[in-house]
Amino acid sequence: MEVAEENQKKHKGGRPLKKVKRSNDIRVRLTSTEHFLIKQKAKEAGMRLSEWFRQAAKRAKVISRLSPEDLRILRMLAGMANNLNQITHLAHREGLLSVQKRCREILTEIDDTLKCLNSDDRKS
Numbered sequence: 001m002e003v004a005e006e007n008q009k010k011h012k013g014g015r016p017l018k019k020v021k022r023s024n025d026i027r028v029r030l031t032s033t034e035h036f037l038i039k040q041k042a043k044e045a046g047m048r049l050s051e052w053f054r055q056a057a058k059r060a061k062v063i064s065r066l067s068p069e070d071l072r073i074l075r076m077l078a079g080m081a082n083n084l085n086q087i088t089h090l091a092h093r094e095g096l097l098s099v100q101k102r103c104r105e106i107l108t109e110i111d112d113t114l115k116c117l118n119s120d121d122r123k124s
Helices: 002-009 031-047 050-057 067-093 096-116
Strands: none
Touching: 031 050, 067 096
């Protein structure tokens, strides 16, 4: 019994087992220029191309697309900018003091809208 256990523990030779086995793959199509640039970056980093891709994917920061709420806010912002432009034309016709208050209100609305757009969780 002891001899059998000893034989199982005994190293049989060959290549050592890998600590992490990578059995999944992702195929990416690149232009010649993209391939050249990425190959150069991997070479400068002293890495194999596959290792460079793995490291780049781990460290990449991806910003999500605009949500329907973000698009709604951007449309509101465009409308407010249009209103501001109309008030500017009115100020040229009727004088600046008559529209100063309204301009400040619109600028405050625009500022609040931009803060709302920038404060969401799109940082992930």
